[in-house]
Amino acid sequence: MVQLLDLGNVELTLVSDKEKRLKFCINDHMDILIEILQRLDGRSLGAAACVCRQWRHIARSDWLWEHLCFRHISPRTMAGVRPVVAAMGGYRRLYMLCLRPVLSRLGRTRGLGGGDPEVVRRVWTQHLVELSLSLFCVDYYERLGNGGGSGGWVGDASASSLMFLCKPVNV
Amino acid sequence: MASAPENEKNASAPEKKTLTLKSMINNEEFVVDEHVALQSVTIKNMVDSDCAGDVIPVPTISGEILALVIEYCKNHANPSASEDDLKKADAGIVAKDIYTLIDLVLAANFLDIKGLLEVTSQKIADSIKDLPHQDVREIFGVENDYTPEEEAAVRAEHDWAFEGFP
Numbered sequence: 001m002v003q004l005l006d007l008g009n010v011e012l013t014l015v016s017d018k019e020k021r022l023k024f025c026i027n028d029h030m031d032i033l034i035e036i037l038q039r040l041d042g043r044s045l046g047a048a049a050c051v052c053r054q055w056r057h058i059a060r061s062d063w064l065w066e067h068l069c070f071r072h073i074s075p076r077t078m079a080g081v082r083p084v085v086a087a088m089g090g091y092r093r094l095y096m097l098c099l100r101p102v103l104s105r106l107g108r109t110r111g112l113g114g115g116d117p118e119v120v121r122r123v124w125t126q127h128l129v130e131l132s133l134s135l136f137c138v139d140y141y142e143r144l145g146n147g148g149g150s151g152g153w154v155g156d157a158s159a160s161s162l163m164f165l166c167k168p169v170n171v
Numbered sequence: 172m173a174s175a176p177e178n179e180k181n182a183s184a185p186e187k188k189t190l191t192l193k194s195m196i197n198n199e200e201f202v203v204d205e206h207v208a209l210q211s212v213t214i215k216n217m218v219d220s221d222c223a224g225d226v227i228p229v230p231t232i233s234g235e236i237l238a239l240v241i242e243y244c245k246n247h248a249n250p251s252a253s254e255d256d257l258k259k260a261d262a263g264i265v266a267k268d269i270y271t272l273i274d275l276v277l278a279a280n281f282l283d284i285k286g287l288l289e290v291t292s293q294k295i296a297d298s299i300k301d302l303p304h305q306d307v308r309e310i311f312g313v314e315n316d317y318t319p320e321e322e323a324a325v326r327a328e329h330d331w332a333f334e335g336f337p
Contacts, residue, residue, distance in 0.1 A: 024273070026311035032280050033311075035288060039296035046332025050304045050325050052316050096331075 199234030212283035
């Protein structure tokens with residue numbers, strides 16, 4: 001009898017635990033959700049967009065990507081370049097186009113996987129971010145040239161593009 | 172004139188003053204030094220505006236979680252603790268399962284303790300970053316509001332994020 005009662009209690013607590021969990025939804029706590037999402041790495045932030053619409057909305061906010069681009073370096077922001085980066089496509093584009101390839105390649109060549117925090121900490125320096133910003137400008141002007149059609153003043157980007165700097169090379 | 176020594180006494184007295192925090196979930200009470208409890212901006216505001224009685228009721232936070240919060244506040248109120256000690260102590264506090272961490276982050280947010288909010292959020296981010304998003308939904312009680320077509324499109328758009336992913 002005692003055993004039965006115990007079992008009943010266990011079930012009850014399980015049920016109430018589940019109910020409590022079901023009632024809780026992180027989306028009701030936007031400020032906490034943002035605190036958590038802004039601490040993810042780039043890859044996980046991309047994956048987080050698949051959770052639901054609200055997460056996708058946050059995971060695509062450019063300020064979050066700005067935070068991601070600069071959080072490993074000091075100072076943690078370069079507010080002065082913000083309007084320029086925004087005009088050239090935004091921080092998410094900057095990350096995807098210039099930072100991510102370098103980071104994942106460095107992670108791979110060391111056989112440690114792209115998201116290894118130790119590798120990230122060592123390579124994610126002020127210089128990496130500055131180089132990325134330069135490459136971002138290069139990309140922008142090359143696109144501008146291509147957009148101008150045959151009359152583009154930059155010429156054939158595929159032959160003379162500096163964007164090869166983003167691609168893997170044998171070192 | 173006679174009140175001058177009395178004033179001095181009062182001025183040094185707050186250091187030894189204690190507050191009682193009471194979890195309204197399971198009525199557990201914790202007696203803590205005031206300077207420890209004042210790391211919570213919420214409690215500080217209550218004390219500053221004289222809204223705090225002898226016992227401060229803390230709604231929605233269980234005794235188990237409140238104990239963790241107080242442990243954190245005690246560590247960080249200790250002026251002789253080195254940064255390394257604090258880092259180790261913080262890591263110990265957040266070495267918990269994901270559901271405890273969520274309760275802890277809610278508590279840190281409610282009590283407005285910035286440092287605890289940061290370490291707990293970081294730990295949660297680290298814990299979920301390699302989980303499939305179906306699991307993430309379940310943990311955070313999030314409903315999938317995508318249509319199958321939308322979900323496939325979002326997934327395709329973020330395909331790069333799933334390289335080498337389970």
